[in-house]
Amino acid sequence: MLYQPWPWYVAGPLIAICMALLILMGKRFGMSSNLETFCSIGGAGKFTDYFKVDIKSKRWNLLVVLGSVIGGFLGAHWLSPNPAVDISEKTVTKLQKLGFDSAGTAYLPTELFSLESLSDLKVWIILLIAGFLVGFGTRYAGGCTSGHAISGLSNLQRPSLIAVIGFFIGGLIMVNLLFPLIFTA
Amino acid sequence: MKNIVYIILGTFLGVVLYKSEAASWFRIYEMFQFDSFHMYGIIGSALAVGVVLVFWIKKSKVKSFFGESIHIENKEKSFTRYILGGTLFGLGWALAGACPGPIYILVGAGYWPIIIVLIGALFGAFLYGILRGKLPH
Numbered sequence: 583m584l585y586q587p588w589p590w591y592v593a594g595p596l597i598a599i600c601m602a603l604l605i606l607m608g609k610r611f612g613m614s615s616n617l618e619t620f621c622s623i624g625g626a627g628k629f630t631d632y633f634k635v636d637i638k639s640k641r642w643n644l645l646v647v648l649g650s651v652i653g654g655f656l657g658a659h660w661l662s663p664n665p666a667v668d669i670s671e672k673t674v675t676k677l678q679k680l681g682f683d684s685a686g687t688a689y690l691p692t693e694l695f696s697l698e699s700l701s702d703l704k705v706w707i708i709l710l711i712a713g714f715l716v717g718f719g720t721r722y723a724g725g726c727t728s729g730h731a732i733s734g735l736s737n738l739q740r741p742s743l744i745a746v747i748g749f750f751i752g753g754l755i756m757v758n759l760l761f762p763l764i765f766t767a
Numbered sequence: 768m769k770n771i772v773y774i775i776l777g778t779f780l781g782v783v784l785y786k787s788e789a790a791s792w793f794r795i796y797e798m799f800q801f802d803s804f805h806m807y808g809i810i811g812s813a814l815a816v817g818v819v820l821v822f823w824i825k826k827s828k829v830k831s832f833f834g835e836s837i838h839i840e841n842k843e844k845s846f847t848r849y850i851l852g853g854t855l856f857g858l859g860w861a862l863a864g865a866c867p868g869p870i871y872i873l874v875g876a877g878y879w880p881i882i883i884v885l886i887g888a889l890f891g892a893f894l895y896g897i898l899r900g901k902l903p904h
Contacts, residue, residue: 587786587787587788588783588786588787589787589808590787590804590805590806590807590808590809590812591808591812592787593783593784593786593787593789593809593812593813594808594809594810594811594812594813594814594815594816595812595813595815595816596779596783597780597783597784597809597813597817598812598813598814598815598816598817598820599816599820600776600779600780600783601813601817601820602817602820602821602824603776604776605820605821605824605831605837605839606824606829606831606832606837607769607772607773607831607832607833608831608832608833608835608837610839613866613867613868613871614866614867614892616867616871617867617888617889617891617892618892618896620889620892621889621892621893621896624889626893626896629893629896629897630896630897632896632899633893633896642769642770642773643773645770645773645774645777646773646774646776646777646780647777647871648774648777649773649774649775649776649777649778649779649780649781650777650778650780650781650784650868650871650872650875651777651781651871651872651874651875652774652777652778652781652875653777653778653779653780653781653782653783653784653785653872653875654781654785654790654871654872654873654874654875654876655875655876655877656778656781656782656875657781657782657784657785657786657872657876658785658875658876658877659876659877661782661785661786662785662786667788667791667793667794669793669794669796669797669802669803670797670802670803672800672802673793673796673797673800673802673803676800676802677793677796685793686793688793689788689791689793689876689878690791690792690793690864690873690878690881691792691793691864694792694864694880695792695873695878695880695881696880697879697880699880700880705880706883708862709863709880709881709883709884709887710883710884710886710887711859711862711887712859712862712863712884712887713859713863713870713883713884713885713886713887713888713889713890713891714859714887714888714890714891714894715855715856715858715859715862715863715887715891716856716859716860716863716865716866716867716870716884716887716888716891717859717887717888717889717890717891717892717893717895718852718855718859718891718892718894718895719852719853719854719855719856719857719858719859719891720852720856720866720867720888720892721852721891721892721895721896722848722851722852722855722856722895722899722902723848723849723851723852723853723855723856724842724843724848724849724852725842726856726866726867726868727810727860727866727867727868728866728867728868730853731810732810732813732814732817733817734842735814735817735818736813736814736817736818736820736821737821737839737841738818739841739842740842740844741842741843741844741845741849742842742849744846744849744850744853745849745850745852745853745856746853747850747853748849748850748851748852748853748854748855748856748857749853749854749856749857749860750799750857751850751853751854751857752853752854752855752856752857752858752859752860752861753795753798753799753857753858753860753861754799754857754861755854755857755858756799756857756858756861756862757796757799757800757861758799760858760862764862
């Protein structure tokens with residue numbers, strides 16, 4: 583059971599409990615603010631006061647990050663004998679048309695996330711731009727999936743609803759309009 | 768002691784997101800194609816439980832584990848920054864197939880190219896800090 587993929591009705595409530603535990607520890611569930619903390623640690627405060635923060639006060643969240651790295655290691659190496667993600671047939675067909683032959687057989691597409699894929703400069707550019715949009719967008723919006731979609735909506739915040747609508751506008755543009763331009767079989 | 772609790776909480780979260788496949792690029796694509804209920808089930812059931820727990824925390828005025836009172840700040844009111852920032856984030860989320868939490872989780876899982884995504888994300892956060900005074904909020 584533990585070694586099979588966990589169903590949504592197990593994962594969702596457990597995520598909510600993690601959020602509540604953080605609140606009960608006097609903190610907030612938000613992963614993207616760590617990106618700013620890393621910038622501060624790297625000396626970004628020399629460029630703008632925005633990054634001049636008390637790093638000690640952010641330490642707890644960096645420990646959550648450290649934990650999630652460990653969790654990823656445990657999940658992948660100890661708890662998942664079969665990494666294939668059982669996505670729907672329709673999705674597999676769509677992805678094969680885009681050149682993702684690993685659809686349905688892997689955890690991440692080997693076309694983007696295997697060491698061999700890094701021999702293609704295009705993959706580097708795609709991953710860098712994707713990361714850039716995640717980092718810039720989440721700080722502009724003041725939160726990501728954890729801060730807005732889970733924490734903000736749990737607290738019935740209208741700004742978080744606007745942000746989540748934005749997440750979907752961006753995501754739908756990407757997979758419907760831009761994927762056919764970026765990926766070809 | 769507190770430090771260990773944060774690490775354990777993060778570890779637990781990492782295992783949950785990895786094992787539920789919320790950290791899988793394929794699940795994110797499938798979600799944006801509306802081909803499966805899986806991701807909507809995760810976010811929806813997290814919200815169903817989350818709304819109740821947050822309501823209880825606010826209503827009961829329960830103290831934190833360390834005896835401090837809990838005040839959950841409201842998000843700053845605005846439209847522009849949330850819709851523009853959110854859309855940029857959504858473009859990246861769908862292309863990278865990972866939001867910030869799963870990026871760290873996938874580093875631990877050993878999918879090394881995700882480090883390029885992380886470097887891009889750090890640069891994005893840095894550039895936002897530089898440009899924020901010039902952006903409409």
